[in-house]
Amino acid sequence: MSAPADAGWPPLREELRGIEPYGAPQLPIDEVPVQLNVNENPYGPSQACIDDIAAAAAQAAATLNRYPDREFVALRQALAWYLSKDTPAGVLPEQVWAANGSNEVMLQLLQAFGGPGRTAVSFAPTYSMYPEYARDTNTRWVAGRRAEDFALDLDGARALVRAERPSVVLLPSPNNPTGTALPPEAVAALCEAAAHDDVNGIVVVDEAYGEFRREGVPSALDLLPSYRNLVVTRTMSKAFAGAGLRLGYLAAAPEICDAIRVVRLPYHLSAVTQAVAVAALGHAPELLGKVDELRRERDALVDWLRGAGYDVADSDANFVLFGRFADRHAVWQGLLERGVLIRETGPDGWLRVSVGTPEEMAAFRTALTDVNGERA
Incomplete structure (x- = not known):
């Protein structure tokens, strides 16, 4: 006999009851022709890239009766080659780890280094998935505050890290949703604070939008040789125009990569994912070719x-946070009614718009001017 509906069915963890799953609105393109809400690269791959990806997928398909390479050696070599172009320090394959999107990379980091009795720290406004990673791994979550211009108050951040003694510090750079990049001295200071006295915390610099940073803004990859507790994460979803690929990765000390092996699921990267990602990396110059135009x-x-x-807000990403609105939802809705979808996220009173093609940005400007005039 089944239990009555009001008897706590299904037996979900109590702290998860009533929570809506994460996700930006997804609407058919024929209903909303200008979609600027999830920071995708609006430019798809060339036919030559598509052909190489298709060939790589077909080759992988011939081996689907066998498990994929659990250590994804070829992919790690290709990612190390790519990252080494972004830092004079260079990156070795044994310093690289990858998973199904940077979301899984982050979750694995919290599974390995967070958990009951441990704390994760970030500084709001920040990526809305971070507290969910903490929640899902039973890691205590503490959020400090950024300055009014969304820069990091370094003295305050250092003091919070030393007071909370976190095992994981999460620092998006450029920050989502504000687009703010971190100076290298801030990363270095927090790496030192996280390793203060007997604490061995790791500092994760999330560079999901790193390829979009302005000229002269360095990557945290430059600091890897100096700080064994530094982790730099990247993704192929944004600048690489690979949102549908679902491939995120990190660079860190080899012992950090080894530690993640303890919590990863068996064969977590399929043979097709590995093959397609390697093929896409072979077209890196082309896939990144529109980055300057998007900047x-x-x-x-x-x-x-x-x-x-x-x-x-100053932005080093492929999106812009702007405001301030007494009723941001009304503005968001007005844009949607005019065929333009942006993101209602970030601090109250602000909206975020992804950078699209010139035609898409013209449509956004026209729609916003129209909404603004209607509400004036």
Whole structure:
């Protein structure tokens, strides 16, 4: 006999009851033609890249009766080659780990280094999935605050890390949802604070949008040789135009990669994922070829929004946070009704828009001007 509906069915963990699953709105493209809400690269791969990916997938398909390479050696070599182009320090394959999107990379880090009796720290506003990683791994979550301009208050951040003694510090750079990048001295200071006295905390610099940073802004990869507790994560979802691939990765000391092996699921990267990712990395110059254009479009958007009287956060990413609105949802809804989907996220009163093609940005500007005029 089945239990009555009000007897706590299904037997979900109590702290998860009533929580909505994470996810940005997904709407059919024929209903909302301009979709600027999830920070995708609007430019798809070339036919040559598609052909190579298809060939790699077909070759992998011939071996699907066998388990994939559990250590994904070829992929780690390709990722190390790619990362080494972004830092004079270079990156070795044994310093690289990968998983199904940077989300799984982060979850694995919290599974390995967080847990009951341990603390994770970040600084709000920050990526909304971070507290969920902590929740899902029974890790205590503490969020400090950023300054009014969304930069990191380094003295306050250092003091919080030393007071809370976290096992994991999460630092997105550029930050999501604000686009703010961290200076290397801030990363170095927090690596030192996290390893203060008898504490052995790791500092995770999430560079999901790292390829979009402005000229002269260094990657935290440069600091890897100096700090054994530093982890730098990346993704192929954004600049690489591989959101559908689901491949995230990190660079860190080899012993950190070895530790993650303890918590990873068996054969967590399929043979097809590995093959497609390697093929895509072979087309890195092409797939990243639109990054400069997207940077220029971003900077033009910032100038236009400021000229229109909005507050705008400085951005090193492929999105822009702007405000401030007494009723941001009404503005978001007004844009949606005009065929433009952006993201209602970040601090109250602010909205985030991804950088798209020139045509998409023109449609956004027209729609926002129309909404603003209607609400004036």
